[in-house]
Amino acid sequence: MELSGAEIVVQSLKDEGVEFVFGYPGGAVLHIYDAIFRQEDVRHVLVRHEQGATHAADGYSRSSGKPGVVLVTSGPGATNAVTGIATAHMDSIPMVIITGQVISPLIGTDAFQEVDTIGITRPCVKHNFLVKRVEDLAETMRKAFHIATSGRPGPVVVDIPKDITDPSVKIPYEYPKSIKMRSYSPVDKGHLGQIKKAVRMITEAKRPIVYSGGGTVLNDASAELTDLVRTLGLPVTQTLMGLGAFPATDKQNLGMLGMHGTYEANMAMHESDVLIAVGARFDDRVTGKIAQFCPQAKIIHIDIDPSSISKNVRVDVPIVGSVKSVLSDMLKVIHESGARPDPENLENWWERIEAWRGLHCLHYEQDGELIKPQYAVEVMNRVTHGDAFVTSDVGQHQMFAAQFYQFDKPRRWINSGGLGTMGFGLPSAMGVQFAHPDSMVACVTGEASILMCIQELATCKQYDLPIKILLLNNGYMGMVRQWQEMFYEGRYSHSYVDALPDFVELAESFGHVGMRVTDPGQLEDAMQEMFDRKNDLVFMDVAVDPEVNVYPMIEAGKGHHEMHLSPTRKSRGAA
Amino acid sequence: MRHIISILIENESGALSRVAGLFSARGYNIESLSVAPTEDPSLSRMTLVTTGNDNEVEQITKQLNKLVDVVKLVDLSGGEHIEREMMLIKVRAEKAMRDEMKSLSEIFRGKIIDVTENSYVIEMTGDSAKLDAFINAIADEHIVEVVRTGVSGIARGNKALTL
Numbered sequence: 001m002e003l004s005g006a007e008i009v010v011q012s013l014k015d016e017g018v019e020f021v022f023g024y025p026g027g028a029v030l031h032i033y034d035a036i037f038r039q040e041d042v043r044h045v046l047v048r049h050e051q052g053a054t055h056a057a058d059g060y061s062r063s064s065g066k067p068g069v070v071l072v073t074s075g076p077g078a079t080n081a082v083t084g085i086a087t088a089h090m091d092s093i094p095m096v097i098i099t100g101q102v103i104s105p106l107i108g109t110d111a112f113q114e115v116d117t118i119g120i121t122r123p124c125v126k127h128n129f130l131v132k133r134v135e136d137l138a139e140t141m142r143k144a145f146h147i148a149t150s151g152r153p154g155p156v157v158v159d160i161p162k163d164i165t166d167p168s169v170k171i172p173y174e175y176p177k178s179i180k181m182r183s184y185s186p187v188d189k190g191h192l193g194q195i196k197k198a199v200r201m202i203t204e205a206k207r208p209i210v211y212s213g214g215g216t217v218l219n220d221a222s223a224e225l226t227d228l229v230r231t232l233g234l235p236v237t238q239t240l241m242g243l244g245a246f247p248a249t250d251k252q253n254l255g256m257l258g259m260h261g262t263y264e265a266n267m268a269m270h271e272s273d274v275l276i277a278v279g280a281r282f283d284d285r286v287t288g289k290i291a292q293f294c295p296q297a298k299i300i301h302i303d304i305d306p307s308s309i310s311k312n313v314r315v316d317v318p319i320v321g322s323v324k325s326v327l328s329d330m331l332k333v334i335h336e337s338g339a340r341p342d343p344e345n346l347e348n349w350w351e352r353i354e355a356w357r358g359l360h361c362l363h364y365e366q367d368g369e370l371i372k373p374q375y376a377v378e379v380m381n382r383v384t385h386g387d388a389f390v391t392s393d394v395g396q397h398q399m400f401a402a403q404f405y406q407f408d409k410p411r412r413w414i415n416s417g418g419l420g421t422m423g424f425g426l427p428s429a430m431g432v433q434f435a436h437p438d439s440m441v442a443c444v445t446g447e448a449s450i451l452m453c454i455q456e457l458a459t460c461k462q463y464d465l466p467i468k469i470l471l472l473n474n475g476y477m478g479m480v481r482q483w484q485e486m487f488y489e490g491r492y493s494h495s496y497v498d499a500l501p502d503f504v505e506l507a508e509s510f511g512h513v514g515m516r517v518t519d520p521g522q523l524e525d526a527m528q529e530m531f532d533r534k535n536d537l538v539f540m541d542v543a544v545d546p547e548v549n550v551y552p553m554i555e556a557g558k559g560h561h562e563m564h565l566s567p568t569r570k571s572r573g574a575a
Numbered sequence: 576m577r578h579i580i581s582i583l584i585e586n587e588s589g590a591l592s593r594v595a596g597l598f599s600a601r602g603y604n605i606e607s608l609s610v611a612p613t614e615d616p617s618l619s620r621m622t623l624v625t626t627g628n629d630n631e632v633e634q635i636t637k638q639l640n641k642l643v644d645v646v647k648l649v650d651l652s653g654g655e656h657i658e659r660e661m662m663l664i665k666v667r668a669e670k671a672m673r674d675e676m677k678s679l680s681e682i683f684r685g686k687i688i689d690v691t692e693n694s695y696v697i698e699m700t701g702d703s704a705k706l707d708a709f710i711n712a713i714a715d716e717h718i719v720e721v722v723r724t725g726v727s728g729i730a731r732g733n734k735a736l737t738l
């Protein structure tokens with residue numbers, strides 16, 4: 001088969017089994033767009049801003065496990081994509097981003113729409129390639145997918161000068177079946193000796209706890225985690241990125257930990273004697289003050305990335321390997337040996353945990369005339385039976401969604417945990433809906449965040465994406481306001497969101513259904529109506545109490561045991 | 576502590592900036608960095624001198640290993656090794672100082688490789704400490720210019736950093 005560079009790009013996507021490319025055309029990628037035009041296997045989704053393309057591909061990947069693919073032009077196309085690339089990088093999402101580049105002889109001359117894409121993206125990709133010869137193109141594409149999807153996943157940029165895609169230059173094409181790179185060979189299996197040591201430590205523990213992160217979700221190790229936790233009767237907590245890997249409705253689940261984690265999760269971390277960290281990276285929002293982090297615990301850390309281990313917190317038993325394979329090896333060891341933690345110790349431990357749980361740290365009162373944002377998420381959870389894919393933006397609404405939506409399955413909770421990118425919610429929901437055309441997809445957002453990628457409402461119209469947007473409209477950059485209230489004596493510097501559009505009319509002007517709810521008594525019916533409209537995008541603007549804060553809260557740099565609890569919680573224990 | 580990390584890296588354009596970028600992005604110290612192709616033209620050998628405590632250096636080597644272009648690396652400071660650096664130094668050498676410079680250079684096994692009426696260029700190799708010592712032995716006002724290559728290092732004995 002003889003193909004041009006442009007055709008090779010498209011053919012290699014087919015050979016990778018790519019269904020969707022999220023992109024936006026421009027001069028440097030026109031040959032590739034022409035090749036896309038002349039085929040039907042790979043579907044191109046036209047977004048309205050390159051940031052949207054990257055988030056859409058990202059949401060597609062997070063919800064499906066398959067790599068997301070992006071195609072953008074040189075210069076501004078590439079720079080617009082950077083935020084989405086960095087977002088994917090921080091959360092280890094496999095993506096391949098194809099960027100056009102000016103023709104090779106013009107590189108370095110400040111040519112029209114030239115930027116140093118390789119230089120700009122280097123710090124926020126797993127790897128990047130500048131293609132210098134059309135003969136290298138197929139292999140480079142193969143390598144890009146291989147690197148993006150193996151080991152600790154991440155985004156890979158392939159920068160292709162326009163002359164490389166010249167339709168008049170055809171070369172023989174063969175897509176490499178497998179790829180071997182002497183400089184890159186991630187491990188999968190964990191060290192059996194370490195695994196046995198870990199099992200011994202866990203079964204001898206008095207106060208063990210499992211702390212599971214995004215790696216468990218990304219590695220599809222939810223079943224193994226659940227098996228381990230249930231077999232040993234352990235308490236488990238998850239990071240913001242790890243929600244759904246263990247059922248939220250299970251008694252053994254203590255919920256999320258960290259800055260806005262539950263009282264029981266954070267206290268159990270603080271008091272534990274053996275911590276089993278699974279696919280988590282000891283992020284500062286999770287650990288709080290390192291010096292006070294799990295002061296009594298011996299730490300076991302399972303992670304595919306050796307550089308994650310002992311980066312922030314010294315670990316006693318490091319196990320490098322994929323979460324799935326290490327957990328199944330652990331389960332084998334456990335089943336063979338029959339060893340279990342001492343039941344009496346565990347019972348005592350659970351008793352303490354239940355006492356912490358009894359504080360009902362997430363309690364709020366839906367009283368008065370204003371809708372509480374927590375209530376809105378709870379109602380959505382009820383109406384959807386906890387069975388929707390939920391994306392979010394960044395802010396209080398994100399934390400309320402994480403705290404109050406009950407994720408029983410992995411890959412259902414889609415949010416920008418590492419970079420915290422406002423604007424992520426709507427475009428990522430598009431990607432999720434493309435991956436799951438028949439599922440409920442909801443985007444929980446704030447009035448500030450949604451405006452950052454609002455133009456994607458047009459994409460949703462073009463492709464008939466029946467996303468449900470739940471806007472928790474508090475009129476503030478609520479999370480910013482909360483910090484200003486707590487740490488700046490209520491000086492709300494530029495956190496009031498003024499001059500807001502009429503979101504109902506805005507949605508309608510894009511051809512969607514808009515709804516507004518202000519009365520708590522009407523919320524449930526309205527929510528039901530929204531989700532009954534199976535074929536429509538519904539934009540629901542919910543006026544919520546403007547001054548609700550997210551609790552519990554650990555201030556940055558404080559220990560897990562130093563939580564602020566909500567003033568409205570049921571019982572008032574000492575925190 | 577000072578560590579000498581020796582790296583085999585794919586000889587690709589951009590490989591050097593990945594390493595340099597890693598150090599600046601993560602705030603690691605970099606004292607010197609030297610890089611050149613090896614007998615296998617597809618590979619470059621890089622010698623990097625850095626300082627940090629054990630944890631920091633462990634992170635540095637892990638992060639370097641994580642770079643897709645890095646094939647292999649070794650922290651030479653972990654075992655017996657040899658380090659060498661070359662220096663070209665231009666010194667003022669006038670009247671009485673000419674003989675003094677010459678004998679000082681000989682003490683340090685330097686070679687005078689360029690001579691004018693009032694200056695010498697001296698070539699000298701050794702470990703970094705020796706070159707430092709030579710510089711310190713000359714009064715500042717006699718030094719015109721110093722050019723150092725940065726450290727190259729190799730393990731002693733049979734051990735080797737090869738594919």
Ligand SMILES: Cc1ncc(C[n+]2csc(CCOP(=O)(O)OP(=O)(O)O)c2C)c(N)n1
Pocket residue numbers: 393394395396397398420421422423445446447448449450472474476477478479480
């Ligand atoms: C692109 C970007 N800019 C700034 C921020 C900082 N930031 C974090 S939360 C937040 C406020 C978000 O307001 P809104 O979307 O209304 O959500 P709320 O907190 O009110 O629920 C801001 C500005 C960010 N996370 N991302």
Ligand SMILES: [Mg+2]
Pocket residue numbers: 395446447448472473474475476477478
């Ligand atoms: Mg808001």
